[in-house]
Amino acid sequence: MSKLQDWLTERVDLGWVEDFMRSKVVPHHRHSYVYYSGGILLLLLGVQIITGTLLLAYYSPGEDTAFESIVNLVTKVPLGVYMRSVHSWSANIMVFFLFFHLFSILFYQGYRRPRELTWVGGFILLVLTLAFGFSGYLLPWNQLAVTATKVGTDSPGALGPIGAWVTILLRGGEDVTGITLGRFFALHVWGLPLLFFPLLALHLFLVQAQGMAVPPKIERKGEYSYLPFFPNVLYRDLAIWLVTLGLVITLAVVSPWTVGEKADLLAPTPERMKPEWFFLFLFQTLKLFPGNILGISGETVAMSLIILLILAAFLYPWIDRGAGEGKTPFLLRLAPYLALIYVIGMTLWGFLS
């Protein structure tokens, strides 16, 4: 082992990596459990890459082959059904932890100076992950997926000519067809990863360079210490990873993802159509608006409002400038809690309605 290390060091001196590992510390306080959500996300991303690569070996994109290849995977390939289920369950759990990660940073004001860029990068990663979810949902080419994609790609149409152009760009025409499937497949396995991984690298670099943010209240009171990452925090990370992995595999075994019915492009859109759970709060918001508001289409007003709110969340570190000095206005302190209540409330309403 030592000889191998010497051989390697002679060629590439990785001493700086060792130095970094030895010196890395993580703040330790009564809320430090929130730091583990980032690690869970990295684990789930790894699961996505491994299972996605295996699925890619059997999946065949195309109007006449996509559904059939999924049927082949789950009925003939050994453990194929579980590989697909682990991919789908881990994707859903990943989205859940992304929202947990986002809200924990909002609640503890982790976005405050000098971590604005980490927030912005993380926010784009969230949007890209949702795009992964949206594009991946269509790939099995079943009726539910096609209908959900029709509804989802229809939404930008409410934003005038630019929105209509986005709809056509996404669909590759007026309707959801085999061309849409090809586009979504290309996006899911190549286009989105091309954007996602460099941004993730930058996000991780910033997190390592700046360290974890300590919640302002705890920082002011000095009620925290530091723990070495190696091995103290790493062991804790490993324990949480084990439980998460166990949960994903258990869900895949107990409740495997179903194949559904093959998409029929001529079938009418079902009346009680619902998107995936992580888009339900947006879907329910759109349904709340009346058909017409002061001569403007209600859907256009709703979409514009949603885009404005997303933009505000994206630029939040610059809206809450006083966070670093503990001078956040009352309304801004309340905003993350209201947003969480709104997202949970609307999602539940969407499920039950």
Add this chain to the structure above:
Amino acid sequence: MKLLWSFLAMIVPATSFAAEAVPPPRLGSLADRILFLFALWLLIVVLLVTLRWKISLADALFRMMPQTKKAQSKEAREEYAHQDASPRMAGGESRNTQNPAV
């Protein structure tokens, strides 16, 4: 052809399409699945207990280190927090030599 097929699907009784139905997924028997989950969680519990012991040991070793007490003092913490928030690319010194905790 697709249009014709859809039209036929409307007028032909559903039973005619039994052959077209998706075969059941290859799940394995219920007993196999239960046994697999039992073995999986047994392994996870054993690994968790081992990790718990490793965490206690690592934390105890860290607390025993002579630098630790000094490093956890208010002054050292403030000094470190200041460096922690100053990215190295902005000209800050490497944490390797400045870190008071290790």
